[in-house]
Amino acid sequence: MNKLISIPQEAFDWYDDYAHGKMDRRTFMKKLGGLAALGYSMTFLTSALLPNYAFAEQVSFNDPAIRASYLSFASPEGHGTGRGYFVQPATAEELLPVVLVVHENRGLNPYIKDVARRLAKAGYVAFAPDALHSLGGYPGNDDEGRAMQSSLDRDKIQHDFVAAAHFLKKHPLSSGQLGAVGFCFGGYMVNYLAAVEPDLLAAGVPFYGTPAHESLRHQIKAPLMIHLAEHDSRVNATWPDYEKALTAHGVVYQMHMYEGTQHGFHNDSTQRYDKANAELAWQRTLAFFHEKLASHQP
Known part of the structure; x- marks a missing residue:
């Protein structure tokens, strides 16, 4: 994940509101669903915005150093x-x-x-x-x-x-x-x-x-x-x-x-x-x- 996928700024803003308790999950997902008319799939959007910790290991837990x-x-x-x-x-x-x-x-x-x-x-x-x-x-x-x-x-x-x-x-x-x-x-x-x-x-x-x-x-x-x-x-x-x-x-x-x-x-x-x-x-x-x-x- 070297570069941001081209998704609307409002989707990032909605995620920020959701992540900080200003929007519940149901509302967040509903708003994301509204972007379907622009050609975005829910799978694409959720994979882009929600964390996948498989990517978050730059130093292994068993690194000998x-x-x-x-x-x-x-x-x-x-x-x-x-x-x-x-x-x-x-x-x-x-x-x-x-x-x-x-x-x-x-x-x-x-x-x-x-x-x-x-x-x-x-x-x-x-x-x-x-x-x-x-x-x-x-x-x-x-x-x-x-x-x-x-x-x-x-x-x-x-x-x-x-x-x-x-x-x-x-x-x-x-x-x-x-x-x-x-x-x-x-x-x-x-x-x-x-x-x-x-x-x-x-x-x-x-x-x-x-x-x-x-x-x-x-x-x-x-x-x-x-x-x-x-x-x-x-x-x-x-x-x-x-x-x-x-x-x-x-x-x-x-x-x-x-x-x-x-x-x-x-x-x-x-x-x-x-x-x-x-x-x-x-x-x-x-x-x-x-x-x-x-x-x-x-």
């Missing part, structure tokens, strides 16, 4: 106990910078696990918590995962990710330099982590995420690299006010807007994936983490 496991952590203000996917370089002989990986609004799916493996392959210790752990974990499909996550108390989810960030930062393999990268809901969580505890992150990379509440934005200290998609009206509408706040409070930030892309363009499991821009954003992310984390170890 990494070691993966699952770790639990205490989250007394959240759901009591959290759990996540922990990946480290196989031959780590010194303390390493650590990166928290935050999933979308549907739990720890295979794409997010692969992102964690990519980071470990690049020399970081990565940890990807599952917000759905208290409900049994990611159920294996996004529809159920999305419904499960929306049923949880949002404040408790936020506390879980704060607890996960502290757990990772203090891990025996950690150099104490903590970064965070997240996608969609995860992008929001990166912005939130940077704002809620100013000294928690050393660097944050939100992909198409909304900002933390305006009452928290003045607390941000961590440098941010913000990735936005051109065709993402919901998230992009929040950027002007966020930019003003970051500028007003002296936050070091970069914002990259990727021409022609859709919300979710980094996710290689759907036709929203834009290979060239996803790879560019990822290389920028790794360079940013290297500058802010790896080169500032104590």
Whole structure:
């Protein structure tokens, strides 16, 4: 899936509304069905818009360069106990910078696990918590995962990710330099982590995420690299006010807007994936983490 299939922009917009709880599945499918008059089949449209995680493995789970496991952590203000996917370089002989990986609004799916493996392959210790752990974990499909996550108390989810960030930062393999990268809901969580505890992150990379509440934005200290998609009206509408706040409070930030892309363009499991821009954003992310984390170890 190197290029977007030529389907109407409104279909991507409907999917975004559906994926973020603004449209139910029945309405979404009905609207897609209305495109049949333009010559699109439902099979074609659903395969283009809905994820296929067979495509989302750039680093194998049994790659000899990494070691993966699952770790639990205490989250007394959240759901009591959290759990996540922990990946480290196989031959780590010194303390390493650590990166928290935050999933979308549907739990720890295979794409997010692969992102964690990519980071470990690049020399970081990565940890990807599952917000759905208290409900049994990611159920294996996004529809159920999305419904499960929306049923949880949002404040408790936020506390879980704060607890996960502290757990990772203090891990025996950690150099104490903590970064965070997240996608969609995860992008929001990166912005939130940077704002809620100013000294928690050393660097944050939100992909198409909304900002933390305006009452928290003045607390941000961590440098941010913000990735936005051109065709993402919901998230992009929040950027002007966020930019003003970051500028007003002296936050070091970069914002990259990727021409022609859709919300979710980094996710290689759907036709929203834009290979060239996803790879560019990822290389920028790794360079940013290297500058802010790896080169500032104590």
